[in-house]
Amino acid sequence: MRPQPANQISRKGLKVWRLYGIIQTSILTLLAIGFGVLVYINDWYSWIYVAAAAVVIVDSYISIYLIPKIRWMRWRYEVRESEIELQHGLFIVKRTLIPMVRVQHVDTSQGPILKKYGLAVITISTAATNHSIPALEMGEADELRNRISVLARVAEDDV
Numbered sequence: 001m002r003p004q005p006a007n008q009i010s011r012k013g014l015k016v017w018r019l020y021g022i023i024q025t026s027i028l029t030l031l032a033i034g035f036g037v038l039v040y041i042n043d044w045y046s047w048i049y050v051a052a053a054a055v056v057i058v059d060s061y062i063s064i065y066l067i068p069k070i071r072w073m074r075w076r077y078e079v080r081e082s083e084i085e086l087q088h089g090l091f092i093v094k095r096t097l098i099p100m101v102r103v104q105h106v107d108t109s110q111g112p113i114l115k116k117y118g119l120a121v122i123t124i125s126t127a128a129t130n131h132s133i134p135a136l137e138m139g140e141a142d143e144l145r146n147r148i149s150v151l152a153r154v155a156e157d158d159v
Helices: 012-042 047-074 112-116 138-158
Strands: 076-079 083-088 094-099 105-109 119-125 130-137
Touching: 012 047, 012 112, 012 119, 012 130, 047 083, 076 138, 083 130, 105 138, 112 119, 119 138, 130 138
Parallel strands: none
Antiparallel strands: 076 083, 083 094, 105 119, 119 130
16 A cells, blocks of 8 residues: 655644534524523423533534544645545545546635635536635645646646
């Protein structure tokens, strides 16, 4: 088996994914509070409060700390002359090879949270699917997009 790809995404991506986890946990907390109000109004069992609090606490640990850390550690990529290799996943690590001759176009995108941290996502489109490389520094993303575009044109000319 090949060694894992050499490049890792930006460490700022970890902060962004943790922020996404905080947003997700905040929504879950609001739902739990609403559920707690229903429990109070209907005079249901009080252990339901404890269960709802436990769910929020466990979810916050998993979505704010654990998943972003594992996701960041596993995400790797490498762009070679003839292919792009991606590696990602939480518990099941998926490795994908994208031949340069299959690349149709490359996009960069940036939402408000990514923009705040100076990050971008590269999307590589082939005839069948789209592949993304998340949380790259903006300069690196632009440089990588241009490099993939040039390599894809060269690979197309060789065919």
